[in-house]
Amino acid sequence: MKSFDESSFFYNEAINLINLDDYDGAINFIKKNINILVNPADIALAYLSCGFLNDKLGDNISAIADFSKTISLEDGIEVIDFRSKDVSLSGRSNSRYKNGDFEGAIEDKRKAKKIRLFEIYKHKELNSNKIDYKNILLGTFLEKDLELKYRILIKVSRIEKNKYDLISDYKKVISDKKKEEVIKKLESLSELKYKAGDFKAAIRAIRRAEKYY
Known part of the structure; x- marks a missing residue:
């Protein structure tokens, strides 16, 4: 040991x-x-x-x-x-x-x-x-x-983080409920794109969703 x-x-x-x-x-x-x-x-x-x-x-x-x-x-x-x-x-x-x-x-x-x-x-x-x-x-x-x-x-x-991150700025003025809505919408979009075989759009949607955490 x-x-x-x-x-x-x-x-x-x-x-x-x-x-x-x-x-x-x-x-x-x-x-x-x-x-x-x-x-x-x-x-x-x-x-x-x-x-x-x-x-x-x-x-x-x-x-x-x-x-x-x-x-x-x-x-x-x-x-x-x-x-x-x-x-x-x-x-x-x-x-x-x-x-x-x-x-x-x-x-x-x-x-x-x-x-x-x-x-x-x-x-x-x-x-x-x-x-x-x-x-x-x-x-x-x-x-x-x-x-x-x-x-x-x-x-x-x-x-x-990028100094001029627009999503980061937007997060400051929206509610937690709105953030969750955006995340779920982007996750659903990712699922649709994945099933359609558009892997680039699918991963981009998930990566964008993560920015709203």
């Missing part, structure tokens, strides 16, 4: 590199030292963080590979206590979208939704404070309140 000091060093060094915006360095460090980790969920989380880092670097192919590695590892884990399996699928969906694979992107997003609903149904007691993709978009969790390994996840998965 690896010592606490080793894992603490692993996470602290990764955070230091990320804080320096040395994403390449962080990825190389994580993968070079990943054998420090013994818990399969922690190993999956490390690859998940690399996926988001590669996405930030614009290396969609490497990001997809890292997210796929995470998904493969998570398939062998029945329950992950503090985070949802929907994060890795949503991460890969984003990278596939940027890489022009609209069918793969919408399929991942649909799987992510099914997995999250299953988690909520099957393990209600574990879902009150779980990191899922929606909570990441909402900025629900503060880094200072989390374990080191989850601080990394929140830090690398944070999406930089």
